[in-house]
Amino acid sequence: MNDDQRASLLADIYLLLFLALICTMAVLMALTPNLTLNTLYLGVTVVMILMTYFFGVIVGLMANLAFIFVQAVVMIYLNTTQHAMFSLMMIFWLIMPLLLSVTFYGMTRRLTQLQAANAKLRADMMKRGAFDEQTNLRTTVAYIQDARVFIETNRRFQLPVTTVIIRVRYYNEIRRMMSEQQARDLLRLVSDTITSATRDNDITYSLDQDNPTWAILLFSNQPGAQIAADRIKTNFAKNLQRSTSLNALEILLVVGIASWDADKMQSPYDFMNTGIKETEYDVAR
Structure with a gap:
């Protein structure tokens, strides 16, 4: 298996994992009754996925760690001051954003590698080929x-x-x-x-x-x-x-x-x- 085939396979695997995590998150959100926190956490998760995509995996991981810390602080505050009770299933928000960010980053990274390989192949073909792409003349x-x-x-x-x-x-x-x-x-x-x-x-x-x-x-x-x-x-x-x-x-x-x-x-x-x-x-x- 060459590098392009390996990158394509990994991109497919990351895509399937990402979709499976999305489905799992949707089910867990439906099973937890706290609509406000679910909606808020979902928005934060989307932002962190975009941060991972645009700024890299290190920034994404730091944002996820910060989000885990904020969740812990919010839960402690609400339980101690408001005496609010939360379902134990809400714990999935501690790990789900991180998994989504990592799988999405893995998929896009492999796709970027494939795009770069295709661009290089196209340039090499034009360089070695019989026609110039820009002028439409023979080379x-x-x-x-x-x-x-x-x-x-x-x-x-x-x-x-x-x-x-x-x-x-x-x-x-x-x-x-x-x-x-x-x-x-x-x-x-x-x-x-x-x-x-x-x-x-x-x-x-x-x-x-x-x-x-x-x-x-x-x-x-x-x-x-x-x-x-x-x-x-x-x-x-x-x-x-x-x-x-x-x-x-x-x-x-x-x-x-x-x-x-x-x-x-x-x-x-x-x-x-x-x-x-x-x-x-x-x-x-």
């Missing part, structure tokens, strides 16, 4: 797979294969001036611009999110790829001016273009890295 994994097909086509049919790598000039400096929403808007704007400016048989990829990097694979030579790159830059400048969240920022794209050369390149990684290296020599305009 580096897909780029390498598709580049092999393009390279093999080049070898067999002598079709020119070129990659265009696109980055945001001085992104790290610009990122410090942007909010999280603006950063997301920028990723979306560049992705949409590239997608709309390329041909149907050109494939667009999102290679990196930390230093946003896009790539295009084309059956084209360098002059043809340069035309596509210039079109992307021109369209991006126009779209940037129309963006209400980004038009106040001076954002430029830099482009690197590399054609497949079997004599100098050994793998799709060489192909991609050559294009990335070429972005350093682009004078953005």
Whole structure:
């Protein structure tokens, strides 16, 4: 049994225990005639369960100990000064809030563990998967797979294969001036611009999110790829001016273009890295 299965099983067990305790408490409340104290203690119990959930088990245990002490003081006071008689069954309030708090905390803790595991799994799947969740573009994994097909086509049919790598000039400096929403808007704007400016048989990829990097694979030579790159830059400048969240920022794209050369390149990684290296020599305009 792995950790996730164990956490799921324990969450189910704690849930069943919590429900069983709720049913037991309801029966005991019905058997004890003191409606006022039952209602008061029930409200305090709910508060302590919430305290355990929001502030942790230590705070919850301290609150329960304090509640036990208060109950003892209340019973002594009422018996000595008011001579009130209470059913012995009222003693269940000494332990029931504590049991409810512990089982509820155990259940929620295991559920939190499962949620964290699911979030990590989702992130890992997106990282290793073929599509980027934020931009809906193919990722580096897909780029390498598709580049092999393009390279093999080049070898067999002598079709020119070129990659265009696109980055945001001085992104790290610009990122410090942007909010999280603006950063997301920028990723979306560049992705949409590239997608709309390329041909149907050109494939667009999102290679990196930390230093946003896009790539295009084309059956084209360098002059043809340069035309596509210039079109992307021109369209991006126009779209940037129309963006209400980004038009106040001076954002430029830099482009690197590399054609497949079997004599100098050994793998799709060489192909991609050559294009990335070429972005350093682009004078953005």
